[in-house]
Amino acid sequence: MRKIAGLISWLVLVAFLVSxxxxxxxxxxxxxxxxDDYIIENAQEETGSNSVVASVVFDYRGFDTLGEATILFTAVTGVLLLLRTRKRKEESS
Amino acid sequence: MLSKIVRTVANQLILFILTFGLYIIAHGHLTPGGGFQGGAVVVSGVVMLLVAFNSQELKKSLRERLLTIMESTGALIFAILGFVGIGTTFFYNILVGSPVFGRIPPSGAGPGDFWTAGYIPPMNFAVGLKVIAGLTAVVLALALFASGEEVEE
Structure with a gap:
């Protein structure tokens, strides 16, 4: 029974990947x-930035950059939280 | 702590590295680069100091509380600038056409004008502040943890 189920799931997975x-x-x-054409044509007039990449990163896709900043913030918070355990241990002892 | 030659060269080089990083942050809307990249350049200078001197020396001049406040301030400025143009859409560039950073350059390739691009330069500064403070705090915390010292509150 388990072999048949495994075979069926394997076949489904293979069919999915091949398709x-x-x-x-x-x-x-x-x-x-x-x-792309819209951004290349209009980025300079709409955002006033000479660098189209900067206008895409901070203006057209600003929400994505907000997510990147949040990722960095979370990473820093996690590292500082993890590496501060030493002090708490000394306080409790 | 490495030898005196390495320490002297690092002392001279850090000024140029910091200047280059701040240049990349400030000109993010004109040349390749921006807040993330320039901040990484500045933090590479900090890592060079960390290698040349030890982490105890660096801890005297860098307060971790200040770094945390800097990073939070950068994130806050970024989010607030995103919300300023909420009347139209989220992340609407409301500063284009205003006296501050509001000039619009002539179409096509050009040398570039610093007072252009609306809210992109302030956002670059915010992200740069955030990246500098955050990565410096991470690198310093890792170095202090590896050397067995407690992280200063």
């Missing part, structure tokens, strides 16, 4: 570029 591989975007062909 995903076949449905993959053809290598080397560009994806639809409407968004």
């Amino acid at each position: 995903g591989m076949l449905l993959l975007h053809p290598f080397g062909y560009p994806t639809p570029s409407d968004m």
